[in-house]
Amino acid sequence: MSKASAKTSKSASNAAIVQAALEKLRAAGLRPTKQRIALGALLFDGRDRHVTAEALHDEVRGAGADVSLATVYNTLHQFTEAGLLREVVVNAGASHFDTNVGAHHHLYYADSGELHDVDATDVRIEGLPAVPRGAEIERVDVIVRLRRR
Amino acid sequence: MSKASAKTSKSASNAAIVQAALEKLRAAGLRPTKQRIALGALLFDGRDRHVTAEALHDEVRGAGADVSLATVYNTLHQFTEAGLLREVVVNAGASHFDTNVGAHHHLYYADSGELHDVDATDVRIEGLPAVPRGAEIERVDVIVRLRRR
DNA sequence: CAACAGTTTAGAATTACTCTAATGTACTGC
DNA sequence: GCAGTACATTAGAGTAATTCTAAACTGTTG
Incomplete structure (x- = not known):
């Protein structure tokens, strides 16, 4: 550039x-x-x-x-x-804002703070409990925390 | 008491x-x-x-x-x-510490800050991408964010 | 283009922590 | 038991991220 x-x-x-x-x-x-x-x-x-x-x-x-x-x-x-x-919200330190507003999850490298999107369309989560009475799901976040080897 | x-x-x-x-x-x-x-x-x-x-x-x-x-x-x-x-880590404000150290996920009421455990033994997550080369999974967090109706 | 509601701003305030350096205390060996 | 030392605790200062305040500014509407 x-x-x-x-x-x-x-x-x-x-x-x-x-x-x-x-x-x-x-x-x-x-x-x-x-x-x-x-x-x-x-x-x-x-x-x-x-x-x-x-x-x-x-x-x-x-x-x-x-x-x-x-x-x-x-x-x-x-x-x-x-x-x-x-x-x-991936770490207590600071909030991150994501321009991807579609359904997706995150890969997070705790050491570097790097954050990557994972499209949610092919992620299935099964076995979650029923939504409690009087509540509704706002969203489900999956954060895969990675460590470099 | x-x-x-x-x-x-x-x-x-x-x-x-x-x-x-x-x-x-x-x-x-x-x-x-x-x-x-x-x-x-x-x-x-x-x-x-x-x-x-x-x-x-x-x-x-x-x-x-x-x-x-x-x-x-x-x-x-x-x-x-x-x-x-x-x-x-569920909200940017403050860290929460959980006495449950077994495999589990969380239900989170954003308005009240209430946090509940969901046993992970019967939760299956499928379709996540392969772990990147040179990295390993430290843990996978699922946070179900709830809103009261 | 005047007027007002909505915006921006610097800097103070607040919140959630971490650091420092001085004091206190649990575990050794005798 | 008791001294010595390494580890712990503490008050208070320091820091980082964020919010608040109140005054100055700017789009929009009439």
Whole structure:
């Protein structure tokens, strides 16, 4: 990736990504502010990503946008509420946000903190107890914790 | 439970629990200090329990023992390393420690923070991808997230 | 384009822990 | 038993992640 074109000129594909982010925001009923567009452009570029608030903050500032950490937190939560992101809790330290909002599970390397998606369509879980009366399943998370040998 | 007998006299069953905790500590190669015995007596009373450090700290102090929060943290980690407890990460806020160290999964009520065990012996998970080269499974956690209706 | 609701922000506050370095205590060997 | 020492405990400071606050700013609506 070229870092030739800094904050002033933007590549055509970047413009397309910004446009997509903008539409995503409108569809979610979120005002398309400069900050939300900058974050959306990073998050919704088509790839499946896992970010922490700190990491995304660094990234968006590295990209030339001036977004405060508080806004990164606010935005991550708003995106999550809007169904644009999913919060993944794998370690007590920090929350991860996943741009893959489809049914899937996770592979987690505890030592490096690396997180990988596992499509849920071909995962079957059998023998779980009946859902307790008065409750309903919000979701089932499977986390395969891996150790490097 | 009678709170009649405070810190001085202890009921016979309590003495038995203390004895059991003491033996558990010795078996794990941990020096049976007053604090570890007090915490062990609360944790290893036979029930399956889920505690946070703060909650256990309140509980042990409520029981008349003077244990600092730092010691509660130290002890929870030492017990976990010794295989006497298991750390469960269900929410970004705080770590939970589970006295059930057998193979099992969890039912989690996000609103109340309630955590229940699901025995793993009759749970089958199929269709997970092959374990990546150079890695091995440390454990597989299934968390059924429930919402009250 | 004025007005207001919704947003952003810096910095303080809070929460959940961890660290430090001083004091206390269980286990050895005698 | 008791001294010596290695291990434990502790208060309080420190840190990391996150939330709060209240003031300044900006999309949107009329």
